[in-house]
Amino acid sequence: MKIMRKVLIKQIVTEKSKTKLKNKFNQSQMRLEQECQQLLFEQRKLQNKTGVSKQEISQRFQQEINKRKEKINLIDFKLEQLDILEIGSEMIEKEVEALVEVEVGSHWNEMVNEKAIVIKDDVVIRIDE
Numbered sequence: 001m002k003i004m005r006k007v008l009i010k011q012i013v014t015e016k017s018k019t020k021l022k023n024k025f026n027q028s029q030m031r032l033e034q035e036c037q038q039l040l041f042e043q044r045k046l047q048n049k050t051g052v053s054k055q056e057i058s059q060r061f062q063q064e065i066n067k068r069k070e071k072i073n074l075i076d077f078k079l080e081q082l083d084i085l086e087i088g089s090e091m092i093e094k095e096v097e098a099l100v101e102v103e104v105g106s107h108w109n110e111m112v113n114e115k116a117i118v119i120k121d122d123v124v125i126r127i128d129e
Contacts (some may be wrong), residue, residue, distance in 0.1 A: 002099045008116040011093045013085050016121050021082055029075045032068045039065050090118065 011017060043061040047054050085091065100111055116128040 001102045003102055003111075004097045005100050005112070005115075006095050007098045008095055008114065009093045010090045010116050010118045012118060012120040012125070013087055013089050013091060014121055015087060018082060018085065018087070022079065025075050025079050025082070029072055032072050032075075036065050036068050039068075093119075 039061050043057060046052060046057050098115075102111060110129075113129070117124055118126045118128065
């Protein structure tokens with residue numbers, strides 16, 4: 001029988017990975033800011049139409065803009081944390097699922113122990129079992 005289990009993907013922080021993450025965060029931040037500008041433009045366009053509630057439009061668009069601003073603030077926090085991270089430290093990047101074969105006589109505790117794949121600059125350097 002096969003079961004699904006979660007495996008952590010950990011990344012060792014290097015100058016290269018730090019730069020890559022910083023660029024990824026900055027791109028996400030710029031995309032979110034562009035979305036906010038686009039939403040403001042769409043809001044102004046809709047408010048000029050007749051027969052629509054300006055207050056309702058304003059409220060709906062403001063909710064969407066606020067969601068994006070919260071994401072921007074979260075990215076700011078992540079950028080601050082990234083600056084604090086030391087080179088060589090491990091950080092959890094994501095979690096993936098893996099198939100595990102379970103047979104009669106298998107040791108259950110070994111099957112459910114946390115397993116991790118550790119990568120450094122996109123290369124697997126070890127598998128913790």
